[in-house]
Amino acid sequence: MLDKQGTVLAIIMGAVLFFFGGINYLLLMIVFLLLAVIVTKHQHSAKREMGIYEHERGWENVFYNGFIPSLAAIASSVVGPMPFICSISAIAADKFASELGVLSGKPISLETLKPVKPGTSGAVSAFGFLMSLAGAMLLGVSAITLFNVTPNQAFLIGLAGFFGSLVDSVVGVLEEKGIGTKGTTNMICSLAGALAGFLI
Numbered sequence: 610m611l612d613k614q615g616t617v618l619a620i621i622m623g624a625v626l627f628f629f630g631g632i633n634y635l636l637l638m639i640v641f642l643l644l645a646v647i648v649t650k651h652q653h654s655a656k657r658e659m660g661i662y663e664h665e666r667g668w669e670n671v672f673y674n675g676f677i678p679s680l681a682a683i684a685s686s687v688v689g690p691m692p693f694i695c696s697i698s699a700i701a702a703d704k705f706a707s708e709l710g711v712l713s714g715k716p717i718s719l720e721t722l723k724p725v726k727p728g729t730s731g732a733v734s735a736f737g738f739l740m741s742l743a744g745a746m747l748l749g750v751s752a753i754t755l756f757n758v759t760p761n762q763a764f765l766i767g768l769a770g771f772f773g774s775l776v777d778s779v780v781g782v783l784e785e786k787g788i789g790t791k792g793t794t795n796m797i798c799s800l801a802g803a804l805a806g807f808l809i
Contacts, residue, residue, distance in 0.1 A: 612668075615666055615670065618668045619671050622678075625679050625682060625683065626678070629683045629686075630690070634690070637748070638678065641701050644744065645704050648708040651708065651709065669792050672792070673793065674700050674795050674796075674799065676799075677796060677799040677802075677803050678799060681693035681696050681803050681806075691762075691807065692803040692804070692806040692807045694756060694758075695766055695770060695803055695806025695809070696800070696806065697799075698744075698749060698770025698773070698802055699801060699802025700795065700802070701747065701770060702748075702771050702773060702802075703744075703777045705743055706738070709740040710733075710734050710738075713735070713737065714727075715734075716729065716737060717732060718732045718782075719732065719779060720782045729785065730781030730791065730794065731779070731782035731783075731784065731785050732781070741775075742767065742771045745767040745774065748767070749765075769805035770802050772801060772802065773799065776797060776798060777794055777795070777797065777801075780793075780798075
């Protein structure tokens with residue numbers, strides 16, 4: 610799923626997570642990566658026909674998705690694990706929404722409230738919302754095992770991730786206008802999740 614540069618950067622970020630956070634931080638990221646592969650491969654033929662299937666990703670994708678979680682891991686001795694966990698929950702929510710939500714028909718633009726083609730930034734669908742929440746909650750459930758959080762905390766982690774995905778959709782409206790890129794939108798998504806996690 611990653612080219613050579615993306616793989617090298619992913620290994621570096623994995624080392625950062627392990628060194629500053631520990632094995633559980635690295636394992637949660639691996640859980641996300643495994644889920645990301647599954648949802649990306651799901652109905653890949655249909656996505657390819659729509660022109661939105663991304664088989665191989667580069668260092669930019671790794672950087673923009675992993676930068677905030679890496680910072681949260683570095684700061685974990687001060688702020689605790691929740692910002693890290695919720696930043697991962699947010700990028701999982703966004704991944705589920707973008708990879709599975711596109712299969713539900715034409716989404717609605719948040720700017721015009723009119724149908725647009727699948728894959729358009731700043732557009733949402735009911736199924737995309739549901740998949741976003743599912744992805745975020747899966748990370749919350751994983752945190753029960755890896756970080757010994759309570760079920761109530763896991764639920765809040767899911768909500769924090771879902772919130773990050775909503776922020777991603779709103780910022781996507783600006784992206785469609787040429788303000789920012791897909792990468793910066795993803796980074797803002799993970800930052801929103803991390804900030805929500807700081808409040809838990």
